[in-house]
Amino acid sequence: MREVLAEAAFELFLERGFEQTTVDDIVARAGVGRRSFFRYFPSKEDAVFPDHERCLADMTEFLETHGVGDAVDPVDAVCDAARLVTRMYAANPEFSVQRYRLTREVPGLRTYELSVVRRYERTLAGYLRGRYSAAQASEGVVAEGALRAEVIAAAVVAAHNNGLRTWLRSGGQDDADAAVDHALALVRNVWGSGAERARSAPRAEVAVSEDDVIVMVAPKGAPLWRVVQRIESALGED
Amino acid sequence: MREVLAEAAFELFLERGFEQTTVDDIVARAGVGRRSFFRYFPSKEDAVFPDHERCLADMTEFLETHGVGDAVDPVDAVCDAARLVTRMYAANPEFSVQRYRLTREVPGLRTYELSVVRRYERTLAGYLRGRYSAAQASEGVVAEGALRAEVIAAAVVAAHNNGLRTWLRSGGQDDADAAVDHALALVRNVWGSGAERARSAPRAEVAVSEDDVIVMVAPKGAPLWRVVQRIESALGED
Structure with missing residues (x-):
């Protein structure tokens, strides 16, 4: 039902435009009642991005499961977590590319997307904050850890989105993972340790x-x- | 007139809450007609942040004026540009602190603030993109410059906002510039060169x-x- 509604909504947005499509149009196309729509989506905008809630939950779970232990470099972990978003987009290239074009034309969708991106950034920053302040106690160290966490999370999100955008602009033809990995390398080279390097962790x-x-x-x-x-x-x- | 409207609006938002205040309430308090409000502010949200448009224009002008020439480190320039935002907040500590508290309580204002922050980030990234690709021509170099520009702009904005938030949480008591400078140092140490260091520019x-x-x-x-x-x-x- 959720998927049927999202599909009907997206078809109509492409046919008539986002602003010109009402919730009544969507439920008529999907053949369900108006209440059904709001059971699944708080707003029209949410129907354009039906998978972000699940992806955010997956990201949190991924970090809780795979982001623990001294052997795991925190920056590697957040880069791997960001790749869950890449994978969600890459799972349906045609839809992702069409949505990218639609979003660029509708200010309300861009604002919505900004809020979603911010939630991913907060998820990554929250994890990094925990990693950078876990071992220490003083207030100053916690504040420095929070600063570092926020800066790195912002850099990871910016790099990820640059790579994802490169792929979307290619019409979803190239390898999304490769584009994102290339962009994330800039952040990893500065803030993180490569997975192989981390294993030996030699110091200077x-x-x-x-x-x-x-x-x-x-x-x-x-x-x-x-x-x-x-x-x-x-x-x-x- | 603009200032009178912004003041009346903010008083009412604090007294009655943002959602509970209408544009009619604001113009009644300011003693002007309804049209006057929309001549100055596209929406209620804009009246909460009356100085960002000017600050964005100042930032663009600052970068065009002071951000040129090989002697100017691009990262130093964007950090200096970000300080224009600090100065805007620090010019009126009481208003800034009250607005910070209000914004945390009203989701619509947080969304609005996200959009504004994004515009600052784009301004800084646009400048950096120009600096990093000015000397070269190939498509790959331009793409790398754009990536670097977006990552550094995001890192500068995240660091700046961390410093600004530290100051706002202190109730506007401490030195805003010092809090922001401290936070920006994390980005400058990695991506930029200190102003003094840049003068001699010794290599390794x-x-x-x-x-x-x-x-x-x-x-x-x-x-x-x-x-x-x-x-x-x-x-x-x-």
Whole structure:
């Protein structure tokens, strides 16, 4: 029933335009009563994005299940979680591409989409906040963890959406996962550790000499963010 | 007139609640006709955030004026541009704090705020895109520049808003600029170069040995993002 309504709604939005289609039109096309519509969707906008609620729930569950333990890099976990959104779009390329075009034309749908994107971002930030403050207690450390969490979550969402948009603009022809992975690599290279690198987790040795020269020696597999962290703390120690 | 209407509206929103206040109530309080309201504000929501349009225009002008030339680090420029928003909030602490509390209670205002934040983000990303693709021509380079621009703009906005929120939660008592600068430092340390560091712009020397060891030597004042860039490209060359 939910799917029938969403399909009827989307057909009408494409035929007549989003604003010109009423809920009465939708239920007439689907052959059900008006109340049925509101049982499944709080608004017309929700019928355009019928899978986000489930995807948000899947994301939370994924992070609770696969995002735990010191061996799991937090940034890897949120990138993997973001890929659940890619997969949802890639599962139905034609629908996703048509919806992308519709959304660009209807301001109300763009606003709705912004709210949804924000909910994904909050989900990722909430997870990262927990990871970055779990081991420590002081208020300042918690605040720094929250800042880091919010910045990384925003960067992951921006990169993900850049990759997804590249795929949508290609008409859903290319590989959505590849486009998103490529974009996420920018964030992972700076903030995260590659999965392989994380396994060995080698650290960098950094020295700051009297005459203001930094010398760093690190195994080639060292995660870049750890190297950066070490240089930063070495510079802060003097 | 515009200011009188915004003040009357805000008084009423605090007294009766946002949803319970009509445009008729507002114009009655301000002592003007109904049309006057819509001449200045497209909607009730706009009256809650009367200064964002001007601030967005100021931001665009600031970037066009102060964001040009090779000596200007693009990330420094967008951080400075974001501070225009801080200054707008800090110019009227009591109003900003009351509005922050009101916005948290009214979903419609949060949605409106999301749209405004998104416009700031697009302004910053548009500037960065121009800076990162100005010198080059190939399609791939332009796409990489756009990705980098969107990720950094999102990170700057997230950091800025974290700092601003810290200040708003303190009741507008602390130093707003200091809170925002502290938060933005996280982004500048990774993506940008400090203003002083940029002047000398010293680079890092990086070598990758046969037996998988990276050795890096850099002046202490080297901008961290350049060091990271050098390590990345050294690792990519093998």
